[in-house]
Amino acid sequence: MKVLVVDDSKIARMGVIKSIKEVYPNAQLLQAINGLEAVELYEKENPDVVFLDLTMPVMDGYEALGKIMEINKEAQVIVITADIQNEAKLRVLVAGAKNMYPKPINGEIMAKIFKQDILL
Amino acid sequence: MNLEFNEDQIDALREFMNVSIGAATASMANLLDAFGTMHIPKIEICNSDELADKIEASIDSNSMYFVIKQLFTGKFGGECMFVISQESALNLGNYLYNAKNSSYDDISDAVLELTNILTSTIISRLTQELDTQVQFFVPSLQFLDSTSVVSDDDVAEYSKIIIISTVLDFEDKQIKGNIYVLTKDKAIESLKILIDKKIEEIYG
Numbered sequence: 644m645k646v647l648v649v650d651d652s653k654i655a656r657m658g659v660i661k662s663i664k665e666v667y668p669n670a671q672l673l674q675a676i677n678g679l680e681a682v683e684l685y686e687k688e689n690p691d692v693v694f695l696d697l698t699m700p701v702m703d704g705y706e707a708l709g710k711i712m713e714i715n716k717e718a719q720v721i722v723i724t725a726d727i728q729n730e731a732k733l734r735v736l737v738a739g740a741k742n743m744y745p746k747p748i749n750g751e752i753m754a755k756i757f758k759q760d761i762l763l
Numbered sequence: 764m765n766l767e768f769n770e771d772q773i774d775a776l777r778e779f780m781n782v783s784i785g786a787a788t789a790s791m792a793n794l795l796d797a798f799g800t801m802h803i804p805k806i807e808i809c810n811s812d813e814l815a816d817k818i819e820a821s822i823d824s825n826s827m828y829f830v831i832k833q834l835f836t837g838k839f840g841g842e843c844m845f846v847i848s849q850e851s852a853l854n855l856g857n858y859l860y861n862a863k864n865s866s867y868d869d870i871s872d873a874v875l876e877l878t879n880i881l882t883s884t885i886i887s888r889l890t891q892e893l894d895t896q897v898q899f900f901v902p903s904l905q906f907l908d909s910t911s912v913v914s915d916d917d918v919a920e921y922s923k924i925i926i927i928s929t930v931l932d933f934e935d936k937q938i939k940g941n942i943y944v945l946t947k948d949k950a951i952e953s954l955k956i957l958i959d960k961k962i963e964e965i966y967g
Contacts, residue, residue, distance in 0.1 A: 651803070652774055652775075652777060652778040652781070653771065653774045654771070654774055654775045654778050654961075654962065654965055654966075655778045657965050657966055658965050661965060661967070697801070698781065698801045698802070698803055699803070700803060724785065725781045725782040725783075725784065725785030725786075725801070726785050726788065726789075726801050727785055727786065727788075727789045728788060728789045728792045728798060728799065729792075730792070730798040731798070745785070746778075746781075746782050746785070747782065747892075
């Protein structure tokens, strides 16, 4: 399984990666530090799942989500964000994300995400 | 005392602050029944005598400001400062009191209430991330021009200051404010220890 983790913060990416490894130790992990890099990597690598932050420089998560869904309308994108407003969740779900979770996440939440939100 | 932060420490502090501001934005969104745009927090370490200029540079010099300062103590002690323009404060007061032209007292009351929510949410969430606790003091409110936001007395006990700043942006309600979290020298050292502990936990 190939997973793309997108966040401008290294510690945030490491936190998501640590949680993924607890659930899928053999997952192939790709990283991007902004939305633009994420879109380019998505197009090139076609990952099974994307974990996407919203508040990022260069290109934010909303725009990146839109572009990824244009590339593949079946893309499995999970938004992991500090923005816990209901409207933010509504926006990303309407744009095609599978679900949105508040930061920080742990192995238990990650297991729930893979069970409930992701088709493998 | 080494008061410098390395790249990983700055990254971690910015991320913890991002999570804290996310919680505060959601609290404000509920209060204002509006959507708030989140901005990436900025982390700067400066000498205390540079603080006034840095804050002045981040706000509009033509406005008057309500400036609310709230001290907090603990391993991570310091001061949270919320700076909101007269215009934004009036919009806030009018919205919360359902009025067309709120009185100064009503605006002050609205701004203090907002600051109380912001400060307690941001600092409590930040200290939760850092596995520590703080105690809050009663906030003070002043109405100042952009050059008077920081006085010499404010920075008398500081040598180095960490400025964690961001903009709260509720465009639909035309309410925008700047938040600054200032920490003193001793707190910087404690903060570095707390951050290193969290980095170790996550990086393994």
